[in-house]
Amino acid sequence: MLDPERFTMEALCSSMLDRHRDTIVVKKREFAVRKLCVIVTAALQLSRNKSFQAMSLRDLSAASGVSMGGLYAYFDSKTTLLRMILTEVAEQVRTVMSEAPDDIRSDPVAHLDWLIDRHVRLTETMQLWFSFAFVEAKNFPVAERRMATDSEELTESFLADVIARGVECGAFRADTSPLLASLIKPLLQDWYVKRSKYRRRGVEINVYVETLQQFVHRGCLTPDNLPSRRSR
Amino acid sequence: MLDPERFTMEALCSSMLDRHRDTIVVKKREFAVRKLCVIVTAALQLSRNKSFQAMSLRDLSAASGVSMGGLYAYFDSKTTLLRMILTEVAEQVRTVMSEAPDDIRSDPVAHLDWLIDRHVRLTETMQLWFSFAFVEAKNFPVAERRMATDSEELTESFLADVIARGVECGAFRADTSPLLASLIKPLLQDWYVKRSKYRRRGVEINVYVETLQQFVHRGCLTPDNLPSRRSR
């Protein structure tokens, strides 16, 4: 459903380069993308155990094999590197969550399921990026924190819009809580925030997606649309 | 339902002192508790905007009015201060979530509702402490991170136990997802992690608790126990 080719490190760094042509000094695209991949890979890896703040640029230099001075050809401050990564995550969310085909868009239940499925699979594919964004966004300058907040609100608004349409057309209960979209979001986030827990317990991504969809269905579908699974 | 007197800064710092008698140099209880309150209050406040790592001990000294040297009478390293705060949060969760009276304990549905209610209200009362623990725990030494993980797993096990009992006695669906406890936890956390969002939208704590309880009911109660709220 999601083409993995779209989210390779090279594809994402290529996109990062386009977005930051003005701050990246290196002129030749080939050179720039290759080094960006190395730098970003090392940065995500190092931030995984420690944190972005705790990672020094000397650590990053050693892990990436790019000299201290060399790093500054790709960003003009450590905060800029942070912003580049956060922006890439936010823009991928915006793009990927907007791509619902028309036939799915026409059915609120299917559309809600689609949003849940897409979000979980996107965060799975870009797991390191999302963990990074979630953990680091809080600790940094106002502008960067704002970016993270906006991205989260956008995700929530995708959900809220579909739910509102579903209530309107009678697929969802009329008494569906206005908080529902707010509650689905932390459930989506848990998949990557607590990824290691689910891995340890052997929870497959398909199981997680289906469990979440069913949980949400029970919370907001009208009884007519709800499959009755009474067992025993 | 929760006595606020139990969770005043003074009560919590008094408890912290008992737990760390060996590392705190100051001998007179009266002195120690008073200064601890000042120090911890300032530390939580400063970590709110920046982060614990980004907060320097000079910042803390200035904000609390305690000199650099004076601080070290209350902890022997910055990490110890972190550990003291995290421990206090974890122990309060452990205590407060274990106090269900027998009559509630005997009814799984009531007990689950009680756990949800208690957790949300505890995190509301100790909001700064919980936000701190959630944001900071990831960034720090292995031992401290482990403590946070253990605490979260404990909370989850409280939920899982009650759900298992509920399934056994037929109050909860037999096909209740084994993931349910894992999914409730991020919903509980969202209340304090995204507290400012809910405040901005004017969501009252009672509404949040009830919405959450209802959402969970729909997800796991057998139809017999589920109040039918079909409207229009």
Add this chain to the structure above:
DNA sequence: CCATTTTTCGAGCGATCGCTCGAAAAATGG
């Protein structure tokens, strides 16, 4: 009131941080 204990103070330490800059190395193109 004074001897003793307890608490508080803050200048100064070594280490590490983000970042710079002039020079070296590599790539390019005629």
Add this chain to the structure above:
DNA sequence: CCATTTTTCGAGCGATCGCTCGAAAAATGG
């Protein structure tokens, strides 16, 4: 092959960090 451009390098900068320690101030108790 060589002149020019582009990329990479790493020692060194000022600033700030966690932490120490000897001395001053405050509290205690007979």
